[in-house]
Amino acid sequence: MKPILNIFDEPLLYTEGLSKLLIQNKIFSSIEIFNSCESLYENIKVHPPEFVMISSNIMMLTEIYQCIENIIAENKKIKIIVIGSSYDVTVIRKLFNKGIKSYLDKNSSYDEFVRSVNALSADEIYICEYAKQMMINFISNEQEKPNPNIKDPLTRREMEILKLICDGYSSKDISEKLFISINTVETHRKRILMKLNVKNSVGVVKYALENNIIN
Structure with a gap:
């Protein structure tokens, strides 16, 4: 329905x-x-x-x-x-x-x-695109800077996937965009969730916003 x-x-x-x-x-x-x-x-x-x-x-x-x-x-x-x-x-x-x-x-x-x-x-x-661009631009500028709030820093690939998660992409979309398997994307997602100590994609974006990863 x-x-x-x-x-x-x-x-x-x-x-x-x-x-x-x-x-x-x-x-x-x-x-x-x-x-x-x-x-x-x-x-x-x-x-x-x-x-x-x-x-x-x-x-x-x-x-x-x-x-x-x-x-x-x-x-x-x-x-x-x-x-x-x-x-x-x-x-x-x-x-x-x-x-x-x-x-x-x-x-x-x-x-x-x-x-x-x-x-x-x-x-x-x-x-939306308007808000997404502001967030992604900030992430791009901060990629090389260590985040003191994360004990186990995200890898370059994990940061790339984090940006796409904030962009609203599904695992299937990410796999197609980065030319990697869905299983690989899911593995990266799980590692990101574990490192950020959050439960889902909503938590990823909230964490990024609250901790000024995207701000």
């Missing part, structure tokens, strides 16, 4: 158009648009969706933080996508710390939104 999406945004033409396009392309089974916190929270209690998309058009940043906290408190399984307004890495880091699974920018394309949904459906996270 296709998942359900709740959109928290103003009922603008583009919002309604996005909803129709997603339904036509059979991305979601149903989509509902809300423009008040109360109506969104009430619907989540009665009919919890798999996805919630929050737009920066409708709230201040502090209100977005609070909205995320309220949604997570009600249902931790809901995957939250935030559409930001050219936020810097500090803000994006805080959004992920609050519990979102995907960050897209207001200029992100429809295809990128679909990639985001696919990544979240596979229990991965997704970061």
